[in-house]
Each structure stands twice: as structure tokens, then as C-alpha cells.
Amino acid sequence: MDELKSLHRLMKEETFKGRGFTDKMRENILHEIHSKQAKSFSGPKKPIFAPIMSMLFFAACLSIFVYFGGTQLGIFGNNASAPLYEASDRPEFLGKEFKFITKVPFEVKNVSTKTSEGPYGNIQTVTLMGPEKQTVTMSFQLLEPGTDLTLSQEPVNVGSSKGSYTESEDPLKVSMLTWIEGEVMYDMQYMPARSGITLTKDDMIQMAESFR
Incomplete structure (x- = not known):
């Protein structure tokens, strides 16, 4: 990510002068740099967020199963329904x-x-x-x-x-x-x-x- 930041700082207007770059090429290069930089910031969020949601979903399902299972078995309230x-x-x-x-x-x-x-x-x-x-x-x-x-x-x-x-x-x-x-x-x-x-x-x- 440090290399991308450095490259981004170097990509000033004068970088493209006299190098044979068209405006379209310049826009594509800058777009690519910005896209990779954005991915590098958002990348770590997925592996953290997904396991948390999976754990919450599992906990919710387990709670529902225990409650209804306990009710049918007469555990909750200790009655004989x-x-x-x-x-x-x-x-x-x-x-x-x-x-x-x-x-x-x-x-x-x-x-x-x-x-x-x-x-x-x-x-x-x-x-x-x-x-x-x-x-x-x-x-x-x-x-x-x-x-x-x-x-x-x-x-x-x-x-x-x-x-x-x-x-x-x-x-x-x-x-x-x-x-x-x-x-x-x-x-x-x-x-x-x-x-x-x-x-x-x-x-x-x-x-x-x-x-x-």
C-alpha cells in the first residue's frame, strides 16, 4: 500500500508530459491506481464481518432450537404440558x-x-x-x-x-x-x-x- 501512495504522489500532470500519454490513457492509469487503493482499504473488512455475522446467525438458531425443544420436553416452567x-x-x-x-x-x-x-x-x-x-x-x-x-x-x-x-x-x-x-x-x-x-x-x- 505504501508503494501505491508513492506512485499516486508521483502521478502529477508533469509526469504525463512528453511521455506520449493521451488524456484517455492518463485517466485509465489514475483510475486503476485509485481502484487498487480503495480495495486495499476495504479488503480486511470482509473476513472480519462475515465470521461475526455467521456466529450471530448460529447463536440465534441455537437459542430458538433450545427454547422450542425445552418447551416441548416440559423443561421450561417444569410443567407437564x-x-x-x-x-x-x-x-x-x-x-x-x-x-x-x-x-x-x-x-x-x-x-x-x-x-x-x-x-x-x-x-x-x-x-x-x-x-x-x-x-x-x-x-x-x-x-x-x-x-x-x-x-x-x-x-x-x-x-x-x-x-x-x-x-x-x-x-x-x-x-x-x-x-x-x-x-x-x-x-x-x-x-x-x-x-x-x-x-x-x-x-x-x-x-x-x-x-x-
Whole structure:
């Protein structure tokens, strides 16, 4: 580049006098010198700029991949917004007037049942347990006609039925959903146990709407 600068300084008007150069030749020579000088200044920018843009593009793609991959796997938010698994069996002791869950967010390893007395009559309870002790407990109760119940927690809709939702404040985040269909009251509670997979309000409603 120093040689180009020196040559440029020498290329004065007197350089071309008496040398047989036409005006066109002089213009071409000066144009060539200026072109090479411009390239020598702009040359180093490409190899620096291109790798930076490549790195930024790669980082952006990686961030998008990690985010969406993490969302699908239930990593972010540590919730179970994942495909639900079909529950295989309906307990025989459960009355035909009750619907039963058809989808739960884990493989059912154990089913237990019990009957108890509640303020509005008999309560039938079914508990489903998964491989990491995660548990869904469901209570079924037939109400007397005209029974007036007030659901005091956060109001939600389960299909066309009115219900209420709440969750505990402790680290386990136990989720609870109650709803009434006709003269039947359903109560469902999910406990994550050691699985670390919590359920959101929408997850609980999705499970409730799977009752058939």
C-alpha cells in the first residue's frame, strides 16, 4: 500500500508530459491506481464481518432450537404440558352415573379405591399412581336434587360445566379442581411427588374434560 501512495504522489500532470500519454490513457492509469487503493482499504473488512455475522446467525438458531425443544420436553416452567396417556381401566365399584378419566399425564402403575361418608352423602374415591409416585386422586359424589353448592376458589369452566381451581403454595404445588355436572360433583387433585412435574390449571382442565 505504501508503494501505491508513492506512485499516486508521483502521478502529477508533469509526469504525463512528453511521455506520449493521451488524456484517455492518463485517466485509465489514475483510475486503476485509485481502484487498487480503495480495495486495499476495504479488503480486511470482509473476513472480519462475515465470521461475526455467521456466529450471530448460529447463536440465534441455537437459542430458538433450545427454547422450542425445552418447551416441548416440559423443561421450561417444569410443567407437564405434554401428551397425555390413556388410562386403561375403570374401577368396577364406581357407579355408572359417574364419568371416569380417560387421560392422565403418566403411566398408571397402581389404582386404589375407597368409599367414605361426606357432608352430601357417600363419596367414592379413586387414586391413580405413576412410576415416580405422582398421584391423581379423584372423588365422585352424587348430590341430592336442588343441592346448592358454592365453589369458592378461582372460577373455571370444564366444558360447559362450572368449576373452581386452586393450587397450594408449597414447593410441591398440589393442583386441585372441582366441578359439577348435573347432580354429580367431581373433585380431582394432582400431587407431583418426586417426579418434579407440576400441572398447570389448563393441564387440570384438559384432564377433567377427558372424563367419559
